[in-house]
Amino acid sequence: MKIMKKLLAVALMLVLVLGVMAGCSSGNDEKTNDDGTQQKETLVMATNAQFPPYEYYDGDKIVGIDAEVAALIAEKLGMELEIADIEFDSIVPGVQQGKYDMGMAGMTVNDERLEQVNFTTSYAKGVQVVIVKEDSDIKTIDDLTGKKIGAQQGTTGAIYAAEDYGEENVTTYASGNLAVEGLKTGKVDCVIIDNEPAKAYVSENEGLKILETEYANEDYAIAIAKDNTELMDKVNTALEELIANGELQKIVDKYITSEE
């Protein structure tokens, strides 16, 4: 009987000690707010860092408009920003499955994605444009019929091109960079891609130009899991503040010099 009591006491001690330890260790990735609620410390943003000037590498650091805006959002939320660089078409499923807190990648709001995730307030406009070789016989959008079109897989550029010109005419690449390589080596006749990365690719590569006629206009926003309404509210509040106080524009101006 005595032994049983002792054992029981030891077991009780163990439970207590473990309980205390568990309480402490939760400080690793969660912290307690003033109001006693638990808050996660890291805000994990999924992106595809091959999309200048929104996200790209400067050395081994991911920089760009999205990276900087996300850092300010995280700061407002009292969280640490962590950026995961993944394939573009893995971002929406990853956010949907809760692997990442948010997806920010110059990402266009469209119906297909809205079935899987929610989007914040839009923070930028995107324009789909067409890159061709300088001596191309493609002069306007109307000349695209029957041409070989390159685009980045999973992007709206690739989706629209397949709808408008037939899937058999569209070659998709893992990145915009590779699509532009495809154009340079003559595998495709043009590349449909967002305006800002298009400008970056054209300035980095000789002999390319952007058609003056725009292909499509769209809104960029941040993707968040449908069930994560708490984060959605917080991010929207932070983002709307950054839009209202001009801080977001300041970041945009740092990366994009307007031609006007």
Ligand code: GLN
């Ligand atoms: N805006 C395009 C889209 O959302 C491309 C984004 C990207 O390549 N990062 O599909």
